Amino acid sequence: MTSTKPLTYLIVCCRYIGDVLVTTPLALSIKTAQPDAVVDYLVFEGTEGILAKNPHVRTVHTIPNKKASIGKLFSLYRQYDVAIAAYPSDRTVIAAVLAGRRSFGLIDGWRKDWWKALLLTHHNVVYDQIHVVSNMLMPLRMLGIHPVPRVAAGYDEHDLAFARCRIAAQRYVILHPYSMKEYKYWAAEKWAALSDMICEQTNCTALFTRIPDPVGDAYLEQIRSFSSNRVEDIGEVCSFSQLAAIISESAAFVGVDTAVTHLAAAVGAPTVAILGPSLTRYWAPWPNGCLNQSVYAEGNGIQRHGYVAVVQKDWSCVPCNQDSCRISERSAIECLEQLSVQDVLQVLTTLLQADDVGAASLVQEGRVI
Numbered sequence: 001m002t003s004t005k006p007l008t009y010l011i012v013c014c015r016y017i018g019d020v021l022v023t024t025p026l027a028l029s030i031k032t033a034q035p036d037a038v039v040d041y042l043v044f045e046g047t048e049g050i051l052a053k054n055p056h057v058r059t060v061h062t063i064p065n066k067k068a069s070i071g072k073l074f075s076l077y078r079q080y081d082v083a084i085a086a087y088p089s090d091r092t093v094i095a096a097v098l099a100g101r102r103s104f105g106l107i108d109g110w111r112k113d114w115w116k117a118l119l120l121t122h123h124n125v126v127y128d129q130i131h132v133v134s135n136m137l138m139p140l141r142m143l144g145i146h147p148v149p150r151v152a153a154g155y156d157e158h159d160l161a162f163a164r165c166r167i168a169a170q171r172y173v174i175l176h177p178y179s180m181k182e183y184k185y186w187a188a189e190k191w192a193a194l195s196d197m198i199c200e201q202t203n204c205t206a207l208f209t210r211i212p213d214p215v216g217d218a219y220l221e222q223i224r225s226f227s228s229n230r231v232e233d234i235g236e237v238c239s240f241s242q243l244a245a246i247i248s249e250s251a252a253f254v255g256v257d258t259a260v261t262h263l264a265a266a267v268g269a270p271t272v273a274i275l276g277p278s279l280t281r282y283w284a285p286w287p288n289g290c291l292n293q294s295v296y297a298e299g300n301g302i303q304r305h306g307y308v309a310v311v312q313k314d315w316s317c318v319p320c321n322q323d324s325c326r327i328s329e330r331s332a333i334e335c336l337e338q339l340s341v342q343d344v345l346q347v348l349t350t351l352l353q354a355d356d357v358g359a360a361s362l363v364q365e366g367r368v369i
Helices: 017-021 024-033 070-075 090-099 111-119 132-143 157-166 188-201 214-226 240-248 259-266 341-364
Strands: 008-013 038-044 060-063 080-085 100-107 122-125 172-176 205-208 252-256 271-274 303-305 308-311
Touching: 008 024, 008 090, 017 259, 024 038, 024 132, 060 070, 070 090, 080 090, 090 100, 090 111, 100 111, 100 132, 122 132, 157 240, 172 188, 172 259, 188 205, 188 214, 188 341, 240 259, 252 259, 252 341, 259 271, 271 341, 303 341, 308 341
Parallel strands: 008 038, 008 080, 038 060, 080 100, 100 122, 172 205, 172 252, 252 271, 271 308
Antiparallel strands: 303 308
């Protein structure tokens, strides 16, 4: 009697940290369908931390973002039974074609992408009317793998112990005001006011995150300068697994369009995403447990799906998905600047109350929270 060798898969995502995180339903789906399968990743250097302690991933290969990486790519030549290009970028597709004996992936469908369709064993065309998670799961159907639309973030008991040691507050809301893109920032004075109101109007402590960037430190100090109370933070820059544990223990999370907001949704924390011009229907945080391919509608303003809520203006020009505002006369992102603190607080309060009711029902059912 001969044993069948487990299949090997490589998921390729040459993108940013948040992009890598939302590919994790691919790994979960593969391991759910084929528990013995090997799932590895290929990502840009500096993004691999978001996959740390993910139980579905064996090895994470990295390549430099801005330098030639042809040597690394050829070292992976035909090393995998299947390689999946999780995004339609050129380098992602090329890497998948080189690494996999069969290659599956996404392309944009533009005329200039003809070569990607030719090289990939099978391709799907990105359809930006549905969520990014729904898009990237499409190639799995050609592999006979049932898609599991759940974003996964890894953390363990050591991270939970770190969180409980680090955070003294019994009940807290995590605030994450930072982004790699300046146009996604909400005003510092509004973050200060939100922090004050959380402390004054809820039974929670407001705690800001820290990031490994002097720009983040300067912005946090700016927030402090507008606050009438003592602005508290978590005290140090954490790894993604530590941060995942801290957020998982929180009463709720509030953040802008950034990887950590997707992380909050992934660990199941009640999540409020403050969005300006971002393409909501495609990029808003994915609510785990959702089976709808198109979770968010365009131009609907404030939207809530389970434990995840998006706060955005309902203007006709929103979302424009641009980093500059064509209606502004002062070089501001008007749709983001016009979002009020009360809008955010009202949504947050609703989620906190809903979480209280949910927690109470779990206790009554005798389940562990």
